[in-house]
Amino acid sequence: MSGRHYRTAVYLSTVIEPRAERLRLNEPSLRQTAFALADRELGISRQGVVPVEGALSARFEVKRWALDLVQCSNELRWFRTGIAAGYFDGSPDSIYGAAAHLIDVETADFASRLDESVPSPQLPDFDEFHRSLAAADDAMTAGFYKCVEMLLFSTFDEWAAAMNHLSVLTAQMSDNPALSIDAASVDQLSWALAGADDLIAWVDEETAIPYIALEAIRAKDQVDPGDWGFENSRRIEQLKDRRNGIAAAAFYLTDDQGAAASTRIANLWRSLDARTTTDSVAPGESDWVFDVSGPPTTAPIATPRYEIRKDNPPQQGTAGS
Amino acid sequence: MAVTESKHSPYKVKSPSGWSLYVSHHSRVRRLVVFVHGFNGKAVTTWSDFERGGGNSNWWHESDLLFVGYESTRDTITGVANRLRFELSKFYPTPLPEAMVVRGVQARDDITSPYQELILIAHSLGGVVVRRAVCDAAMEWDLAGRTQATRSILLDAQLRLFSPATAGFEAAGFLGSLRAMSIWRAVEIFLRRSPAYSQLQPNSSSLMETRQRTERLAAQEGFEALRARIVWASPDEVVISERYSTDYVDDSWDGTTHSSVCKPRAGKFEQPWHFAETGRTR
Numbered sequence: 001m002s003g004r005h006y007r008t009a010v011y012l013s014t015v016i017e018p019r020a021e022r023l024r025l026n027e028p029s030l031r032q033t034a035f036a037l038a039d040r041e042l043g044i045s046r047q048g049v050v051p052v053e054g055a056l057s058a059r060f061e062v063k064r065w066a067l068d069l070v071q072c073s074n075e076l077r078w079f080r081t082g083i084a085a086g087y088f089d090g091s092p093d094s095i096y097g098a099a100a101h102l103i104d105v106e107t108a109d110f111a112s113r114l115d116e117s118v119p120s121p122q123l124p125d126f127d128e129f130h131r132s133l134a135a136a137d138d139a140m141t142a143g144f145y146k147c148v149e150m151l152l153f154s155t156f157d158e159w160a161a162a163m164n165h166l167s168v169l170t171a172q173m174s175d176n177p178a179l180s181i182d183a184a185s186v187d188q189l190s191w192a193l194a195g196a197d198d199l200i201a202w203v204d205e206e207t208a209i210p211y212i213a214l215e216a217i218r219a220k221d222q223v224d225p226g227d228w229g230f231e232n233s234r235r236i237e238q239l240k241d242r243r244n245g246i247a248a249a250a251f252y253l254t255d256d257q258g259a260a261a262s263t264r265i266a267n268l269w270r271s272l273d274a275r276t277t278t279d280s281v282a283p284g285e286s287d288w289v290f291d292v293s294g295p296p297t298t299a300p301i302a303t304p305r306y307e308i309r310k311d312n313p314p315q316q317g318t319a320g321s
Numbered sequence: 322m323a324v325t326e327s328k329h330s331p332y333k334v335k336s337p338s339g340w341s342l343y344v345s346h347h348s349r350v351r352r353l354v355v356f357v358h359g360f361n362g363k364a365v366t367t368w369s370d371f372e373r374g375g376g377n378s379n380w381w382h383e384s385d386l387l388f389v390g391y392e393s394t395r396d397t398i399t400g401v402a403n404r405l406r407f408e409l410s411k412f413y414p415t416p417l418p419e420a421m422v423v424r425g426v427q428a429r430d431d432i433t434s435p436y437q438e439l440i441l442i443a444h445s446l447g448g449v450v451v452r453r454a455v456c457d458a459a460m461e462w463d464l465a466g467r468t469q470a471t472r473s474i475l476l477d478a479q480l481r482l483f484s485p486a487t488a489g490f491e492a493a494g495f496l497g498s499l500r501a502m503s504i505w506r507a508v509e510i511f512l513r514r515s516p517a518y519s520q521l522q523p524n525s526s527s528l529m530e531t532r533q534r535t536e537r538l539a540a541q542e543g544f545e546a547l548r549a550r551i552v553w554a555s556p557d558e559v560v561i562s563e564r565y566s567t568d569y570v571d572d573s574w575d576g577t578t579h580s581s582v583c584k585p586r587a588g589k590f591e592q593p594w595h596f597a598e599t600g601r602t603r
Contacts, residue, residue, distance in 0.1 A: 009424040
């Protein structure tokens with residue numbers, strides 16, 4: 001009994017076939033727009049920048065379809081690498097082996113071009129491939145998909161609104177360490193919190209087989225740093241920056257209302273104090289940044305430590321004292 | 322390249338979402354081992370070292386492995402426990418048919434013989450999920466008159482728990498512990514005050530009810546599944562290390578943390594494999 005035959009059958013049946021089926025279900029105009037959108041964002045168009053009409057590309061179905069296309073490309077690359085690692089059945093002569101029969105020509109062409117645009121992963125051995133595939137499968141949560149969709153396919157306005165939303169959350173958490181918000185609002189932000197964890201890990205760490213869309217962004221940056229690749233990379237950096245702000249504020253979260261109130265008063269005093277010591281701060285802007293160099297603490301915090309930015313003189317624990 | 326033939330192959334089930342069955346290619350499989358992860362865990366990767374146990378012992382070759390996935394930031398303990406209670410009958414005692422033959426390829430020679438053993442292994446929050454599921458199965462059987470026809474398969478299970486959160490999280494350390502494990506999950510759980518957050522406070526009504534109901538039935542004939550074998554991390558600064566009065570006497574492993582207690586390492590820390598196989602901690 002061959003485990004390799006079985007694994008191949010399972011991968012085709014539970015991963016490739018359902019994806020191919022989803023990619024078949026769409027009206028032709030949406031499909032072509034989604035192809036153009038994915039081509040443009042991943043920098044693999046053979047005709048240069050493909051014009052994509054804004055209103056159409058903003059449609060939910062187009063983004064979802066484009067995301068399926070990226071996912072399919074990623075899954076086909078896993079399959080190709082798995083064949084080379086001896087994990088799946090297949091011949092090196094046929095790039096996607098038996099999977100090629102399950103997907104349409106246009107999708108296979110897209111996947112192949114995307115695959116060729118990024119460096120080939122270092123061929124993992126059998127065990128490493130087995131482990132990496134399991135980890136990748138675990139990472140494919142709804143939050144992960146949403147995160148990829150936002151990074152690649154959200155419009156400028158959508159992205160700006162999302163970043164603003166995260167900034168507001170940071171301010172709210174800093175203002176009220178006992179903050180509680182409704183589940184629906186947390187769901188809306190989840191892609192940037194736990195949902196982004198695995199994606200950021202892919203950005204920051206070496207993994208056996210990196211996520212193909214991120215590899216494409218990286219490759220684009222090296223070829224044409226002023227074009228779309230730069231915009232995608234900028235988004236990743238913005239997301240990391242907003243997450244750093246939230247992570248700093250999260251150190252002070254507490255469900256002890258007394259400790260939360262003390263922190264709020266301390267913050268208020270600090271804010272007032274800062275405004276009397278500098279006039280370089282624009283109204284409504286904070287000139288404070290959190291010092292996250294210390295270890296997280298779970299004890300109630302009455303006087304959180306801050307680091308003064310730029311030309312403000314350093315102060316420690318003066319608020320309320 | 323030399324290719325090692327894996328002892329198990331992954332089969333991602335369609336429903337319930339997030340569950341994966343690792344199918345053994347051994348000619349004769351005797352048991353189903355079910356894994357339930359904790360707060361910061363993931364369905365398979367939390368337990369990936371266990372899956373490699375196949376290299377160490379024939380016991381693992383003769384086992385199919387079922388990894389139960391759920392979203393610890395939003396799923397409720399009750400919801401996951403109910404899913405486990407109702408869905409497990411698809412997988413046990415008869416091996417999941419859809420995974421035994423795929424596109425005409427058989428997983429192994431014998432694909433129809435029922436399993437002879439059911440082992441439930443859980444960590445942290447997963448321990449609460451498992452105890453709740455088995456407790457509800459026991460209550461249901463008790464209320465139905467304890468007939469053979471109404472007996473849940475969960476009552477055939479053997480429980481092995483790694484640092485279960487069944488007595489709640491350390492009062493001062495719950496949020497801090499969560500932050501130490503994953504700041505992003507901690508933020509989400511805290512902001513939404515997810516049900517698990519309140520349910521895992523020490524002495525919460527949910528934890529107390531499960532404990533009282535379990536202890537009331539565990540000593541009676543036919544309810545042996547309610548008695549768990551437990552091993553704690555030492556030091557464990559995340560959960561309160563307190564077993565039920567009806568459980569087997571527990572043990573602790575020095576030098577392990579809440580996260581590492583369920584991570585076996587070949588040649589260095591093999592106790593978790595041994596515990597899973599036998600229920601013994603030494």
